[in-house]
Amino acid sequence: MSALAFQHKAVNLGQGFPDFACDPALVDHVTQAMQAGHNQYPPMPGVPQFRQAIAEKMQALYGRTYSAADEITITAGATQAIITAILATVHPGDEVIVLEPCYDSYVPNIELAGGTAVRVPLTPGTFRPDFDAIAAAIGTKTRAIIINTPHNPSATVWSSQDMLRLQDLLAPTNILLISDEVYEHMVFDGAQHESVARYAGLAERSFIVSSFGKTYHVTGWKVGFVAAPAALMAEFRKVHQYNVFTVNTPVQYALTAYMADPAPYRDLSAFYQRKRDLFRAGLSKTRLRLLPSEGSYFQCVDISQVSDLGEADFCKWLTSEIGVAAIPLSAFYGNGFDQRVVRFCFAKQDATLHAALERLQAL
Numbered sequence: 001m002s003a004l005a006f007q008h009k010a011v012n013l014g015q016g017f018p019d020f021a022c023d024p025a026l027v028d029h030v031t032q033a034m035q036a037g038h039n040q041y042p043p044m045p046g047v048p049q050f051r052q053a054i055a056e057k058m059q060a061l062y063g064r065t066y067s068a069a070d071e072i073t074i075t076a077g078a079t080q081a082i083i084t085a086i087l088a089t090v091h092p093g094d095e096v097i098v099l100e101p102c103y104d105s106y107v108p109n110i111e112l113a114g115g116t117a118v119r120v121p122l123t124p125g126t127f128r129p130d131f132d133a134i135a136a137a138i139g140t141k142t143r144a145i146i147i148n149t150p151h152n153p154s155a156t157v158w159s160s161q162d163m164l165r166l167q168d169l170l171a172p173t174n175i176l177l178i179s180d181e182v183y184e185h186m187v188f189d190g191a192q193h194e195s196v197a198r199y200a201g202l203a204e205r206s207f208i209v210s211s212f213g214k215t216y217h218v219t220g221w222k223v224g225f226v227a228a229p230a231a232l233m234a235e236f237r238k239v240h241q242y243n244v245f246t247v248n249t250p251v252q253y254a255l256t257a258y259m260a261d262p263a264p265y266r267d268l269s270a271f272y273q274r275k276r277d278l279f280r281a282g283l284s285k286t287r288l289r290l291l292p293s294e295g296s297y298f299q300c301v302d303i304s305q306v307s308d309l310g311e312a313d314f315c316k317w318l319t320s321e322i323g324v325a326a327i328p329l330s331a332f333y334g335n336g337f338d339q340r341v342v343r344f345c346f347a348k349q350d351a352t353l354h355a356a357l358e359r360l361q362a363l
């Protein structure tokens, strides 16, 4: 869709990345780290001070203690953290439950490890987890389940009740949990992010994954981390050592310095909520039907009052004829399930959002 958007000079609300700059202070920290000589390999799990800062933040926000030495590893983005967790724990013949629609790397990662993805749909229409369907999918071969909150693409956020139900469901099992929390600092309307770290019965079996790219508007830097109990982390590091080994040193020092101030991540929900509200107010003047956006930087809409086209054809038409790029939700399902819903990304300058809304109001 980005290539098509470029070809038609469309406003690109398709791919999920900000079109505005990060805080210049963050870039200054990188320069300073390079000038201070932090340019060689860091220790395999990451710069110790950086892991310590992450452990302290998780303690402050979610009330769980992770050992910086043994339970936190810096990764080349969340994507590498997820594949490494899968390669470390999933073996040929194992099954891994994914909740569709889901981020596109999960299923290929499972298959690369020799496992089988068991796809359980989130409830169509609401995208809430269907715990009866998840329970029905659990069998003797189930090795792990992957969850994601706030959720890409649906913008739903799991509640405390959801987490407790998952905890009850997994309690009698040895099933591992990979919790993709890359949008942890984008939760709206006063709700809180329900990190798996808040739930002892989940945390003890979980790899928690996050990404600085989302939090600090630097998706191209590809730096993230994983937190897990020591025994799981030991397995993770056996794979990490031989796929990436280490992650960009000066950026780790820069992020350590920048994290000393909690304001940028503390204020991120309000920052994106204002953009969400601006975008929704404009969309409400169209015949696109707004779905809730509880977290992340995505807004889904139902297209059925505007067009008879399927999602993918609608997105091509919207890009080429109306000049706004969106992503079909069917792209996030293995079987291409088409529910006439498309996703916009509102991590854009206000001017970009206004330009898109002006075009969409012609619908």
Ligand SMILES: Cc1ncc(COP(=O)(O)O)c(C=O)c1O
Pocket: 016, 076, 077, 078, 079, 080, 103, 148, 151, 152, 180, 182, 210, 211, 212, 213, 214, 219, 222, 223, 224
């Ligand atoms: C749900 C989800 N997980 C993981 C990622 C990847 O994060 P990173 O860029 O840190 O690899 C994304 C990026 O779009 C995402 O939406």
